[in-house]
Amino acid sequence: MAKYGKLFALLTIAALVLSAFAVGGCTAPATTTPPKTTETSTTPPPAPTYKLVFPGKLTVGSDLDFPPMEQLNGTTPEGFDVDIMKAIARELKLEINYLPPQNFDALIALVNGGKFDVIASSMTINDDRKKLIVFSDPMFESNQSIAMKAGSTYTAPADLKGKKVGVQSGTTGFDWANEFLKPAGATVVPFTKTSQAFAALEAGNVQAVVNDLPITNEIVKDASKGLVIVKQIPTGELYGLGVALDNADLATAMNAALKTIKASGEYKTIYEKWIGPMQ
Ligand code: ARG
16 A cells, blocks of 8 residues: 555656646746846855855864953853854855964964954054955944053053053053053063963062953952952954955955944943943
8 A cells, every 4th residue: 555655646646746746847938037136135145255264164263262252161152252252154055164273473474374264353454454455344442451460550651661561462551551551661571461461460470460451350350350440541442353365255255244243232242241231
């Protein structure tokens, strides 16, 4: 019986296929009409023109030592930028692929060298860097800050004369310290990682740290460190995602994804999860 049942099913399918052809044959227009070009037409989006280091994956390079923007939870990347990158990858229908932590001051050379597709590392958009990479639209606003041991006071750069100031190598905080604190007589000490600069501050090996305000805020929250922000510096920096100079189309695609997640409210949810109320 089962055998005949199967045969019957096959015959039914064959009949359906044939009738579909017959119907198609009858209704096919004699001449082909040009595709509609109105805004309401549903032409599929053009295939992406950007390059990817690994097909189907959005491979990210980040320093992953900059809470609450990007940090490791065990070996898992997390933070504001990480959630944004996951959302962007989803919008682009790509798998997110975070590489292990990279040194911040190597990121630009590595993205251009084809090690990863995108820098997502709280990188400030500035003219010098724009010569080396293509930035996405701004995705976050930030300022600088000076942190010192609790009980310290700071009113002007001269207060740090003869003192050591820790910074992360290759950052805008490093540049600010060199421009404003060094001429006042401070010694600027670069560290590979932000956490190393703060460890040196706790240990008393440097007397101040210049670093992005939202991150320093997060670090000094831990009262056991005994650190405070003595000065906020309104540099008005904007963070962007960075891609290789020859891969500008990837920045364009990520900008579209950023727009989508801003419009949907997802950006705000991520902001409030990691940073706080968004005004
Ligand atoms: N915004 C600063 C800059 O662009 C510091 C960024 C450091 N980022 C990091 N993930 N450690 O230079």
